[in-house]
Structure formats: structure tokens, C-alpha cells
Amino acid sequence: xxxxxxxxxxxxxxxxxxxxxxxxxxxxxxxxxxxxxxxxxxxxxxxxxxxxxxxxxxxxxxxxxxxxxxxxxxxxxxxxxxxxxxxxxxxxxxxxxxxxxxxxxxxxxxxxxxxxxxxxxxxxxxxxxxxxxxxxxxxxxxxxxxxxxxxxxxxxxxxxxxxxxxxxxxxxxxxxxxxxxxxxxxxxxxxxxxxxxxxxxxxxxxxxxxxxxxxxxxxxxxxxxxxxxxxxxxxxxxxxxxxxxxxxxxxxxxxxxxxxxxxxxxxxxxxxxxxxxxxxx
Numbered sequence: 344x345x346x347x348x349x350x351x352x353x354x355x356x357x358x359x360x361x362x363x364x365x366x367x368x369x370x371x372x373x374x375x376x377x378x379x380x381x382x383x384x385x386x387x388x389x390x391x392x393x394x395x396x397x398x399x400x401x402x403x404x405x406x407x408x409x410x411x412x413x414x415x416x417x418x419x420x421x422x423x424x425x426x427x428x429x430x431x432x433x434x435x436x437x438x439x440x441x442x443x444x445x446x447x448x449x450x451x452x453x454x455x456x457x458x459x460x461x462x463x464x465x466x467x468x469x470x471x472x473x474x475x476x477x478x479x480x481x482x483x484x485x486x487x488x489x490x491x492x493x494x495x496x497x498x499x500x501x502x503x504x505x506x507x508x509x510x511x512x513x514x515x516x517x518x519x520x521x522x523x524x525x526x527x528x529x530x531x532x533x534x535x536x537x538x539x540x541x542x543x544x545x546x547x548x549x550x551x552x553x554x555x556x557x558x559x560x561x562x563x564x565x566x567x568x569x570x571x572x573x574x575x576x577x578x579x580x581x582x583x584x585x586x587x588x589x590x591x592x593x594x595x596x597x598x599x600x601x602x603x604x605x606x607x608x609x610x611x612x613x614x615x616x617x618x619x620x621x622x623x624x
Contacts, residue, residue, distance in 0.1 A: 365402060365403050365404055365405065365609075366402075366403045366457050366458065366459035366460075366607055366608070366609035367400065367401065367402050367403070367607070367608040367609050368400070368401040368402075368403070368458055368605045368606065368607050368608060368609075369398075369399070369400060369401075369605070369606060369608060370398065370399040370400075370401060370411075370413075370534070370603040370604065370605040370606075371396075371397075371398055371603065371604050372395070372396060372397035372398065372399065372413070372415065372599075372601055372602070372603045373394075373395075373396055373601055373602055373603075373604075374394075374395050374396075374397075374599060374600050374601010374602060375392040375393060375394060375395055375417070375599070375600055375601055376392065376393050376394075376395040376415075376417025376418060376419055376442060376597065376598065376599055377389075377391060377392050377393075377419065377597065377598045377600070378391060378419035378420065378421060378440075378547060378548070378595065378596065378597045378598070379595065379596040379597075379598075380421065380545070380547055380548045380550070380593075380595035380596070381421070381431075381436075381548055381550040381551070381589040381590060381595075382421025382422060382423055382426075382431070382436060382437065382438060382548050382550065383420075383421040384426070384427075384428070386539060386596055386597075386598045390425060391419070391420050391421055391422070391425075393417060393418040393419065393420060393439075394417065394418075395415060395416065395417030395418075395599055395601065396415070396416055396417070397413055397414055397415035397416065397599070397603075398413060398414055399411050399412065399413030399414075399603065400412050400413070401450070401605070403457045403459075406452065406455035406456055406457050406460060406463070407451060407452050407455065407456075408449065408450070408451060408452075409449070409450045409452070410447065410448065410449050410450070411446075411447070411448050411450060411470075412445075412446070412447050413445070413446050413448075414443070414444065414445050414446075415442075415443075415444045415446070415599050416441070416442070416443050416444070417441075417442055417599060418439055418440065418441050418442065419439070419440050419442055419478075419547065419597050420437075420438065420439040420440070421437065421438055421548055422437040423435050423436050423437060424437065432576075433575055433576045433577060434574075434575050434588070435574045435575050435576055436482075436548075436550060436574055437482065437483065438480045438481060438482055438491070438548045438549055438550075439480075439481055439483075439488070440478045440479055440480040440481065440547060440548070441478070441479060442476055442477070442478050442597060443476065443477045444474050444475070444476040444477075444516070444540075444599075445474065445475050445476075446472055446473065446474035446475075446518055447472050447473055447474075448470045448471060448472030448473075448518060449470065449471060449472055450468050450469070450470040451468060451469045451470070452466040452467075452468045452524075453466050453467050453468065454466035454467075456468075456524065456526075457607075458526060458530060458531070458532050458605060458606065458607035459607045459609045459610065461529065463526050464525070464526055465523070465524065465525040465526065466523075466524060467521065467522070467523050468521065468522055468523070468524060468534075468536075469519075469520075469521050470518075470519065470520055470521070470522070470536070470538065471517070471518065471519035471520075472517075472518055472519075473515065473516075473517065473518075474515065474516045474517070474518045474540060475513065475514075475515055475516075476513070476514060476515075476516055476540070476542075476597075477512055477513050478512055478514070478547055479492065479512055480492065480546070480547065480548055480549040482549070482571050484567075484570070484571065489567065489571060491549040491571060492509060492510065492512055492546075492549065493509075494564055494565070494567055494568040494571060494572075495507075495509060495560075495564045495568060496549060496555070496560075496564075496568055496571055496572040497549075497550075497551065497552050497553070497554070497555050497572065497588065498555030498556070498559060498560065498564075500563070500564065501555070501559050501560070501563040501564060502563065503555075503556065503559045503563075504555060504559075507552070510544060510546040511544075514542060514543060514544045515542075515543060516540040516541060516542045516543070516597070517540065517541040518538050518539070518540045519538060519539060519541075520536055520537050520538030520539060520598075520600075521536065521537065521538075522534050522535055522536025522537065522538075523535050523536075524605070530606050530607050531604070531605070531606045532604075532605045532606075533602055533603065533604055533605065534602070534603045534605060535601070535602050535603075536600065536601070536603070537598065537599075537600035538598060538599055538600065539596055539597075539598045540596060540597045540598060540599075541594070541596060542594055542595050542596060542597065543594060544594060544595060545589065545590075545591055545593070545594045545595055546595070547595035547597065548589075548595060550588055550589035551588070551589040551590075551591045552588060552589060552591050553584075553585050553586060553587055553588050554572065554573055554583040554584055554585065554586050554588045555572060555584070556584045556585075557569050557572070557573065557584070560572055
């Protein structure tokens with residue numbers, strides 16, 4: 344057991360690491376978002392990349408370690424018609440989902456770097472942390488985009504499929520990635536990064552399990568659920584009930600990548616990470 348004195352010292356050291364003169368930065372992100380799942384085989388399938396924006400606050404604990412809090416917003420999308428796999432082409436599903444993410448991450452600079460440090464030049468860096476994101480898969484029908492989650496397109500919410508609950512549209516992901524940052528002037532710099540997000544949901548695209556019985560969907564979830572659950576090329580000529588629609592053993596991923604313009608909010612910095620010395624300006 345940790346005694347009271349030890350706990351006090353740990354808390355005091357933790358607080359002190361944030362209370363000396365570490366520098367702070369504000370950043371504005373502009374880039375792209377991507378997705379990997381049933382309707383896109385790779386995060387780097389550029390035809391499905393969409394614009395993304397964000398803002399972040401960074402606190403440099405020293406010239407190697409920092410933490411950041413940020414918000415990103417982008418759209419992920421996929422389309423079976425653009426797949427190289429014949430089965431996917433015949434399945435003929437497509438979607439888009441706007442993703443709003445709030446994240447907290449730690450960053451590690453390979454070389455000493457703080458915008459408030461006049462000696463800093465450039466460094467590659469790694470980052471990782473935790474994110475909470477909101478998503479809302481939609482399918483295009485005519486001139487309208489229809490929210491898919493309320494429809495229960497795989498039988499969610501019906502009496503025949505009690506094991507299929509409607510998925511939550513707010514979930515947790517694990518972001519991690521790498522980048523490169525360079526100082527442009529006394530207070531400004533830019534960074535380029537790419538970060539994947541591992542999710543714990545297979546419904547970012549509303550596709551996961553098997554086709555539900557259309558009669559059940561019609562009676563309990565409505566005509567729109569039937570229409571958007573099965574858009575396969577041969578879906579009208581053969582029964583797809585209980586046939587594979589997605590792969591429930593492989594959760595979906597999404598990503599953000601792009602350029603961030605950073606500027607320092609501080610006129611001083613601290614290098615308390617050996618072998619660097621502490622400086623104040």
C-alpha cells in the first residue's frame with residue numbers, strides 16, 4: 344500500500360510538472376479524413392478522402408514531451424461500386440458519416456522542440472491517446488441523405504433479432520500516428536501528421552453482420568429500412584436473408600491527416616528533461 348507521504352509526494356510532483364513555465368501552443372488543423380471498413384478496404388483509399396478541420400491546444404511539458412487537447416471534424420465515406428472486389432460490387436452499398444472527435448494525446452519529439460524556444464528548428468514526432476467521437480452513417484436515396492441507425496437495417500430493435508441492439512452513435516477510439524514539425528518564425532510553426540483511429544464499433548458504415556429478413560424489417564422497422572438494408576444487384580431475384588452483409592469480426596477504422604499551423608502562447612519555456620537545462624525568457 345502507498346502511504347500518505349508517498350501519495351502526497353507523487354501528487355506534488357505531478358502538479359509541479361504542470362506549474363513551472365512550460366510553454367503552451369494553439370493550433371489550427373486543415374486536412375482530410377478517411378475510413379477503413381466493409382465499404383473501403385484501406386485507410387489510404389484516396390478516392391474516399393474528404394476535407395477535415397480541427398483546433399488544438401498543446402502544453403509542452405519539456406522539449407521532448409507534450410500533451411494536447413483537440414477537436415476534429417470530418418466526413419468518412421465508402422462505396423461498393425468503387426471496389427475492386429466483385430462481391431462488394433454486387434452488394435452495392437454506400438454511405439457517408441460526419442465524424443466529430445474530441446481527443447487527448449501525448450506527443451514525443453525525437454529532437455528538442457518548443458515554439459517558445461528560439462533554438463528549436465524541426466523534429467519528427469509520435470503521438471497517441473484517447474478520443475471520443477460521434478458518427479452518424481447515412482445513405483443517399485434520391486436527393487436525400489437518410490440516417491441509417493434509427494432504421495435498424497440489420498434487424499436491430501426487432502423481436503426476431505433480440506441479440507442485435509441499435510448501436511450507439513457516440514463511441515471511444517484509440518488515436519495514434521506520426522508527423523513532422525518545423526519552426527517558421529519566432530512564434531509560428533507548422534506540423535504535418537497522419538493519425539489512425541482504432542474504433543471498437545463495426546457500425547461506422549452501418550454494415551456488420553447478415554441480411555435481416557425483409558418481412559420482419561417491413562413489419563417492425565418500415566419500408567425505408569427494407570429499401571436501404573439490401574441494395575444488392577441480385578437482391579430482388581434471390582433471397583439474401585441471413586447471408587453475409589458485413590464482417591463483424593473486423594471493427595472499422597478512421598483517420599485524420601493534414602497540416603496544422605501552430606503558434607506559441609508563451610514567452611518562456613522549460614527544458615527539465617535531461618540533458619537539457621532549464622531556461623526562462
